[in-house]
Amino acid sequence: MLAEFDLIRRYFVSSQEASSASNGVTLGCGDDATLLVPRAGQQLAVxxxxxxxxxxxPSDAPAFAVGHRALAVALSDLAAMGASSRWCLMALTLDQRQFSDEDAAHAWLAEYARGFHTLRQQHATALVGGDVTSGALSIGVTVMGDVPVGEALTRSGAQPGDLIAVTGELGGGAGGLALWQKGERDLANPLLRRYLLPEPRLAAGVALRGLATAAMDISDGLLADLKHLREASQVGAVITLGALPLAETLESLLGREMALKAALSGGDDYELLVTLNADSLAEAQQRLAPLGLTLTVIGHCREAMGVNASDQSDLSGYAGWQHFSGDTP
Structure with a gap:
């Protein structure tokens, strides 16, 4: 295995890109800290x-997917704020026992870096620093972007009467995990791609500035994340289960009941959950159409706290993912 700094230089540093003042980086990788210049009139989202x-x-996930996914889930948080991505930091912890074979270690790192850099370049995000150490395999990614002053989307702006809507489809992440656990390894499968290669909705977040009254991304499950938004906005919600846009092939894979559970509490979808005034819906949908994204109304906000299904279905069993709960993913 290469020494720490040799590994960083080989797989993660592009000196020409990191030193380019055109992307706001005045001092990039290789020093004790990076020096960045935010754009005028913008707030920094981190x-x-x-x-x-x-x-x-999974421990046996393709290295390319591990690199892509680690950055994608972090960028999804910027998308939820309506921010454009600019920079990232990455802390990579490698298990030396797993990578005891040097050739295998370099093959894994090359694919991991390819996945990370491919997505990073797609979203014009410069890698400006980080760390590499040994331990249980984990990746910490810090992302930084900017958003015009006063235009950031937050969780706290929803009002009674606002519509509740989601981009794209739901349940694909949980469906892909179920397929992986059944032995499916073909990344051409759309559900498996939704789980291992999620796409952060950065362009959608930018498009919804000025229209969405509140927003967040769906990482822990629709109802769990809706709870965070409701509590921040101090509103309740009514959800129409029949309106949920289920991921393609999800129902045929899991059956109707389990497909609904995947959409409501499965997590790993990384779509945007937004609230907006009914008068803004058509424009919001028009803005997302060129991105190939739908915006589906799944309910509305109300004054009374809590959440109910419009058909009075019991939602109490859909908790979503929580760390430290004792559950396994």
Missing amino acids: SVDTSVVDVHF
Whole structure:
């Protein structure tokens, strides 16, 4: 295995990109800290996300997918704020026992870096620093972006009467995990791709600025994340189960009841959950159409706290993912 700094230089540092002042980086990788220049009139949005082996991704997941996914789930938080991504930091912890074979270690690192850098470049995000150490395989990614002053989307702006809507489809992440656990390994499968290669909705977040009254991404399950939004906004919600946009082939894979459970509490969808005034719906849908994304109304906000299904179905069994609960993913 290469020494720490040789590994960083080989797989993660592009000196030409990191030193380019055109992307706001005046001092990039290789020093004790990076120096960045935010754009005038913008607020800096910063988020950090940790991915741990056998918690957030399987130990035998393709290295390309591990790299892609680690960055994607962090970028999803910027999308939820309506921010454009600019920079990222990455802390990679490698298990020396897993990578005791040097050739296998380099093959894994090359694919991991390819997955990470491919997505990073798609979203014009410069890698400006980080760390590499030994221990249980995990990846910590800090992302930084900007959003015009006063235009950030937050969780706290929903009002009674606002519509509740989601981008794209739901349940694909949980469906993909179920397929992986059954032995499916073909990444051409759309459900498996939704789980291992999620796409952060950065362009959608930007498009919804000025229209969404509140927003967040769906990582722990629709109802769990809706609870965070409801509590921040101090509103209740009514959900129409029949309106949920289920991922393609999800129902045929799991059956209707389990497909609904995957959509409501499965997590790992990384779509955007938004509230908006009914008068803004058509424009919001028009803005997302060029991105190839749908915006589906799944309910509405109300004054009374709590959440109910419009058909009075029992929602109490749909808790969503919580760390430290004793559950396994």
